[in-house]
Amino acid sequence: MTREGSPFKGTATIALKEAADHMTSARMHLIMLLVLLTAAGAVYGAIGRITATTAEDPFLFLKLLTVARDPLPSFAAFLGFLLPLVAITLGFDAINGEYARRTMSRLLAQPIYRDAVLFGKFLGGLLVIAIALLTLWLLMTGLGILFLGLPPSSGDLVRGIAYLAVTLAYAGVWLALAIAFSTVIRSPATSALAALSVWLVLTVFWGMIAPLIASTIAPLDPLDPMTVITQFETQQAIARLSPQSLYGEVTALLLDPSARSVGPLFFDQMQGAVVGAPLPTVQSLLVVWPQISGLVAAMILLFTLAYVAFQRQEVRA
Amino acid sequence: MSTTVIEAKGLTKRYGAALAVAGVDLSVEAGEVVGLLGPNGAGKTTTILMLLGLTEPSEGQVLILGKDPLREPLEVKRQVGYLPDTVGFYDNMSARENLSYTAELAGLSRDQARERIAAALDKVRLRDAADRQVGTYSRGMRQRLGIAELLMRDCRVAILDEPTSGLDPQATQELLDLIQTLSREGMTILLSSHMLDVVQTVCHRIALFRNGKIGFVGTVEELADRIGGGAFVVDVEADGIDLAQAARFAEGVKSIAADRDGHWLVEAERDVRPELARLVVQGGGSLRNLDLHRARLDQAYSRYFKEVAHDA
Structure with a gap:
């Protein structure tokens, strides 16, 4: 059966309304305050380290995002940890909140398709995250200019923008997850808890679980040195099920031009390489292209799940 | 046409x-x-x-x-x-904002929407509350806002x-x-x-x-005829007789409900007062009151659904 009319009619209206709601909501203000404070702290720490240790570096600005000073982690690490929280805050009651407010049936009675509701919710959330990220990045760059006294190089800018794009995809994964939970679970509190549990497991505990699973799947054999590599690779494959590991690998490569690989490197592979020489941006991107595709794929997969569940849902609660 | x-x-x-x-x-x-x-x-x-x-x-x-x-x-x-x-409406938005959101979804232009919203709010007498948050609205106001939409x-x-x-x-x-x-x-x-x-x-x-x-x-009139607007209810007061037993098989009587002591409600297809009076007297009871009234539509209605429940 074919349907008349565009499924995207009204998407922009819903997305902008959602974005406006998020921008003015107290919960968004609180979470962004948290992110801003930690980010400022991390960058301030990094500036202190950089001015104390680094004499000359062609990619000084990228160091702002990756250098950590105890006890604070680096800006990139902070973002990898806190950004999911922002996305979950924006998405956990996207669909079930409409049911709870009893606005869903009225909304669906407007001349739009259901598709527009879900697309609008997702795009609205993503728009807010994009604005927040851009603001954050500009603030950090500004702080850097102020305290380091140097403008960012063009290489810095290109890598920084690529990093922003990947960060947005990473946030999109968590936003899609939160929206999927909000579609499947009827109570907003339960869906928030479910999304937060997944976040905790994947960002905090996954790093501990992955080696455990790897050692049972691929045990070490003291007589066979190759088993060390097999175990490492198994562990890495399991760790990559978490979007945070994927994001961490992309960050490491994009923000550190001298990084060559996300996996083990052998001496024969390093033959002829100038140690510490920066890779061109495109080469760095190519190394982590699978990770980037993985993040985008996870986002699309989760969104599709939410989409299918939502399309089949009965309107009456 | x-x-x-x-x-x-x-x-x-x-x-x-x-x-x-x-x-x-x-x-x-x-x-x-x-x-x-x-x-x-x-x-x-x-x-x-x-x-x-x-x-x-x-x-x-x-x-x-x-x-x-x-x-x-x-x-x-x-x-x-x-x-x-x-x-439901978005509680943190005003009535006007709620309506302009749906107007935009319906594809109205901004000017058109503004005019129509003002007219609609006037009509449902919500003009004075138009810029208040819907969260403060009473239930009746929300329903009226729904009509305004x-x-x-x-x-x-x-x-x-x-x-x-x-x-x-x-x-x-x-x-x-x-x-x-x-x-x-x-x-x-x-x-x-x-x-x-x-x-x-x-x-x-x-x-x-x-x-x-x-x-x-x-129509309502047809409904009244159909589900018992035509039915008669007789209020019987009598002593010394069990009317429920006596009039059980009387012609035209549909049901008898004992109300309180010596008081029955007889439901019938026609005016059965003469038969009832005769039954009471024949049974040796003393008749105190016979009152006829036609079933009201709402009674008939609730009876209709009670019957349905019994059938089911």
């Missing part, structure tokens, strides 16, 4: 093994106000959702304004307004689900007046309710729902 606006044939909805709506046929002419009447859970809301295409029927077909709501949902929803049961969108057909549920008598009356105004302006209205008096005052025709089927469609 009358044209059919809503036409449903054999609408059926199953939720798993449960049958929510079991073959509903309904047709509504332009300009009519039709009431769907029935107890909660009789399938009214499910039927409404199927008419709008918000729920896919398991069987059957719907045509609204000549269009299939499953194939051309946008076209149907553009012309058909829906006011859900206990309508239909006005603003200039719908040809309005489907209202339990528009008066939970309203106080005054708010109910205001809403019913509003519905009548809409009807006079040519809007076709389908409304559901479990309250007979609500439907009785505004609807031209009534469809009685029971167990997912329509048991009866017709």
Whole structure:
């Protein structure tokens, strides 16, 4: 059966309304305050380290995002940890909140398709995250200019923008997850808890679980040195099920031009390489292209799940 | 000239093994106000959702304004307004903002929307509260705001689900007046309710729902004739006799209910006072009072649904 009319009619209206709601909501203000404070702290720490240790570096600005000073982690690490929280805050009651407010049936009675509701919710959330990220990045760059006294190089800018794009995809994964939970679970509190549990497991505990699973799947054999590599690779494959590991690998490569690989490197592979020489941006991107595709794929997969569940849902609660 | 606006044939909805709506046929002419009447859970809301295409029927077909709501949902929803049961609005937005959001979704231009919203809010007497957050609104105001949305969108057909549920008598009356105004302006209205008096005052025709089927469609007068507006109730007071036993098989008597000591309510097809008097006297009792009154429609209505429950 074919349907008349565009499924995207009204998407922009819903997305902008959602974005406006998020921008003015107290919960968004609180979470962004948290992110801003930690980010400022991390960058301030990094500036202190950089001015104390680094004499000359062609990619000084990228160091702002990756250098950590105890006890604070680096800006990139902070973002990898806190950004999911922002996305979950924006998405956990996207669909079930409409049911709870009893606005869903009225909304669906407007001349739009259901598709527009879900697309609008997702795009609205993503728009807010994009604005927040851009603001954050500009603030950090500004702080850097102020305290380091140097403008960012063009290489810095290109890598920084690529990093922003990947960060947005990473946030999109968590936003899609939160929206999927909000579609499947009827109570907003339960869906928030479910999304937060997944976040905790994947960002905090996954790093501990992955080696455990790897050692049972691929045990070490003291007589066979190759088993060390097999175990490492198994562990890495399991760790990559978490979007945070994927994001961490992309960050490491994009923000550190001298990084060559996300996996083990052998001496024969390093033959002829100038140690510490920066890779061109495109080469760095190519190394982590699978990770980037993985993040985008996870986002699309989760969104599709939410989409299918939502399309089949009965309107009456 | 009358044209059919809503036409449903054999609408059926199953939720798993449960049958929510079991073959509903309904047709509504332009300009009519039709009431769907029935107890909660009789399938009214499910039927409404199927008419709008918000729920896919398991069987059957719907045509609204000549269009299939499953194939051309946008076209149907553009012309058909829906006011859900206990309508919700975004509490942190004002009435005007809520309406301009739906106006934008309906594809109205900004200027057009502003004008129409102001006119609609005027009509439902919410102009003074238009810029207050909807969170502060009473239930009656929300319902009126829901009606304003239909006005603003200039719908040809309005489907209202339990528009008066939970309203106080005054708010109910205001809403019913509003519905009548809409009807006079040519809007076709389908409304559901479990309250007979609500439907009785505004609807031209009534469809009685029971167990997912329509048991009866017709005017209020036809309903009265059909479900016992013609029935007689005799109030009997007598001593020294058990009337329930004595008059059990009397001709024309449908049922006898003992009310309190020496007091019975006899339901009959015709005026059975002479027979009852004779029975009492023959049985050796002393008759104290015989009072005849015709069943009121609301009594007949509740009796109708009681019978249905017994049948089931």
